Amino acid sequence: MKKILIPLFSVAVLVSCGTAHVANDGPDSSQALPKALTKSEKEFQAAYQNIKHEDLKKNLYVIASDEMEGRDTGSPGQKKAGEYMVKFYKDLGISYPKALGSYYQKVPTAYMKQRGGRNLPDSENILAFIEGTEKPEEIVVVSAHYDHVGTKNGVVYNGADDDGSGTVAVMEIAKAFQSAKKAGNGPKRSILFLHVTGEEHGLFGSEYYTDNPVFPLANTVVDLNIDMIGRDDPENRGKNYVYVIGSEMLSSELKVINEVANKKTNNLELNYRYDDPNDPERLYYRSDHYNFAKNNVPVAFFFDGIHEDYHQPTDDVEKIDYLLLQKRAQLVFATAWEIANRTERIVVDKK
Secondary structure (H helix, E strand, O other): OOOOOOOOOOOOOOOOOOOOOOOOOOOOHHHOOOOOOOHHHHHHHHHHOOOOHHHHHHHHHHHOOHHHHHHOOOOHHHHHHHHHHHHHHHHHOOEOOOOOOOOEEEEOHHHHHHOOOOOOOOEEEEEEEEOOOOEEEEEEEEEEEOOOOOEEOOEEOOOHHHHHHHHHHHHHHHHHHHHHHHOOOOOOEEEEEEEEOOHHHHOHHHHHHHHOOOOOHHHEEEEEEEOOOOOOOHHHOOOOEEEEEOOOOOOHHHHHHHHHHHHOOOOOEEEOOOOOOOOOOOHHHOOOHHHHHOOOOOEEEEEOOOOOOOOOOOOOHHHOOHHHHHHHHHHHHHHHHHHHHOOOOOOOOOO
16 A cells, blocks of 8 residues: 555355345344245355455465565566466466456556656556456456565565555465356456555556546446455454445445445454544545546545555565454455446435
């Protein structure tokens, strides 16, 4: 997540129109017989269960290894991490947007320099894509930045949580959607898995994408942005929680969809402490979702808080809570599944 200097500043399933449902949870539910799952419920469960903490861990141990040299924007280490991600998508059979012609969207040094990026080298956003079966022109974006702050004085800042955790979560969510597609249950709307660069220096990759969208922003239904979901902060130590930011800023439906998805899956504590543009930490403005929000695209930002290893060389893979990372990734998947498969597109009804 971008650092700014401002002084004050049993898997259950989803209830929705046309997706999944859970058994009776009323006062006599302990006596109720299990309800047979519908076809759509079974499809959801099969995909949802593909998000595994073991696979998150396996990928994060690569993405946040010393070999990647802290993944600074445009660095050889970041490019090596990108190559690993592209191979992951190729091996799954997930392609890139046809209009782009590859998995890479170049973010030029000149673009970043104009926005205060000093002398950063050319870098790349990485895009993987699953086309929708019924409404392919409508795009659900699941995003995370894959850059970090590099190496300082010979010490590697691995950024396991910031934002290695979000990076591997997007990869696992893509795997879950692809498993559904292979089973004949691909999403109705298209899903863009967007790994952006340059976040730590100024949200450059996401700004470049929204300035040069591969798909029209008018057709972009939502951005579900994941930036740090592998740890806990001091206020929530040991809790099953996640901060959610921005989910009702533009669409009254999005927050409701996410809350229903949560209650019918892992039932995390959804913390809205930072869900205010005027909050002193200004987190609504500090990650890549903001470049979508300022273009009137509904967003939800998933975040674990500011912990003691934030932007420190101690943000390492050994400190990640992989079971909690799995639960949070599953929540984002469940929310994306509902938005991608519901009959009507979510509405923008706020400004």
